[in-house]
Amino acid sequence: MDNGCEVVWFKRDLRLTDHTPLQQAVQRCQQRGHTLVLLYCIEPELWRQPDMAHRHWLFIRDCLAELAQQIQSRSHTETSLLVAFGSLTDTLHWLHHHCAIQGLWSHQETGNDWTFQRDRQVQAWCREHRLEWFESPQHAVRRGGINRDDYEQFSQQFFDMTCAGVPALAISMPECVRQLPLDQISDIHADLSLLRYSGDFLIANPSVRAMTCISGEQIQRGGRSLGLQLLDTFVASRSHRYLQNLARPLQGATFSSRLSPHLAWGSLSAREVMACARHALMQADDASHKRNLQAFISRLHWQSHFMQKLEAEPAMEFVEQNRLYQAQAEGANRDGEGELEPRLTAWFHGLTGQPMIDACMRCLRQTGWLPFRMRAMVMSYASYLLWLPWQRTAPLLATLFTDYEPGIHYPQIQMQSGVTGINPNRIYNPVKQSLDQDPQGHFIARFCPELASLPASWRHHPALITRAELLRHGLELGVDYPQPMVDHEAAAQRARQRLAMVHNHSEHRQTSRNVYEKHGSRRRSAQRHATSSVDVRQLSLF
Structure with a gap:
């Protein structure tokens, strides 16, 4: 021995x-x-x-x-x-x-x-x-x-x-x-x-669930050398257009750092990425580039901030941080828009009839990546407009994110589902986000090719176009592409009414204060109000 x-x-x-x-x-x-x-x-x-x-x-x-x-x-x-x-x-x-x-x-x-x-x-x-x-x-x-x-x-x-x-x-x-x-x-x-x-071949993992293998998936490759290449090109050149393109699903794929899976699985350390970004900031010679690098450095801090939340409260994977929302969700059964399973399946496969949502989910299924704003939007749509339980959607999204990091994932899921009590309820309008982030509908056309024949302005909301006009462009809703599952404006109004019931509860202020004391950021913000204890910058993590 x-x-x-x-x-x-x-x-x-x-x-x-x-x-x-x-x-x-x-x-x-x-x-x-x-x-x-x-x-x-x-x-x-x-x-x-x-x-x-x-x-x-x-x-x-x-x-x-x-x-x-x-x-x-x-x-x-x-x-x-x-x-x-x-x-x-x-x-x-x-x-x-x-x-x-x-x-x-x-x-x-x-x-x-x-x-x-x-x-x-x-x-x-x-x-x-x-x-x-x-x-x-x-x-x-x-x-x-x-x-x-x-x-x-x-x-x-x-x-x-x-x-x-x-x-x-x-x-x-x-x-x-x-x-x-x-x-x-x-x-x-x-x-x-x-x-x-020895590393001379790629290892097969016989324990991977076959149901999680998606045909045609084209995810980022792993390995430290690729991570270092991404880090080098980001701080040297791509970061110049970081903030400008961070939320855009097409441009963001190029001008965001794309380091998140390397940080999630540890081929790069957060500390070495921070050191590299700080060095680049010291060398930057124009104000715009400095702003972009400072924004990236801030997001590295936020990464650990969110991970600390799950570390402090492991039950966050299953239970709402603010327990008042748990009672509200159970009371409504989050099933107010018809049977749950069909809605869940349609959302997961990008078949909701809402083009920007569907394009994002299909992009995620194929590539394993979305920019933060789009991640927040698809989660918001599932929780608020389809009224799906976040406990069902969270693990499904985790299987699609190549950069799945539990310590970021579950706090963000709860934030975008409006169950923390310390963050604003952001009910994203998918049509507005589509017009803002993909004005020509190029992203929609790429991932929803059945809509590619439509004029650019129609791709954002084809349900508003008459059947005769759609047919002239080779599209019939309900046949070639789904009818919208919900009226997003009406569904948003119903969600606000349900959430207001919790917000008006006599214990809401105290339960939210408890959540803030345990998990809330202490960074000062002019946009933070003493009564809400909210820092809106937390919404810009990915």
């Missing part, structure tokens, strides 16, 4: 740069003569969760391949990435039996409820085997919550820290891992298989 090993568990941190757990584990190996295991675990149960999808794996597998290649290229001892197929505790049990684990090292994770419960099981396993689990923050998020009055200072201190470099991987693997054949899956027992991985 070896003298003992240190295990670095890669999670949403698929990189070697600015990886504190890796750096600290290597130092301890050098000090104590331990061997080193670099581990990624493909956990079947995680991939059965309703918010996990095929496109997430496609991005992760790219990152894993490059990570494995980097490990081999930087190792002087033929160290490889160990990929396990099975539960983490089964994997740790096998490693501990064969090479005496001395410490487990990882980043903290603000994930979904399943990962939260999994981490509790890992903690119990470590206690049972008298092992230390060393967790390091990789975002400006304090484990267990934080007094929001102190958060801005805490966040600033985190981002001011110097990024850690890549440690020298001159440490051997344990004999039990070294004996595994390279690039061949070894079945340990019925519930555990191991792969010593």
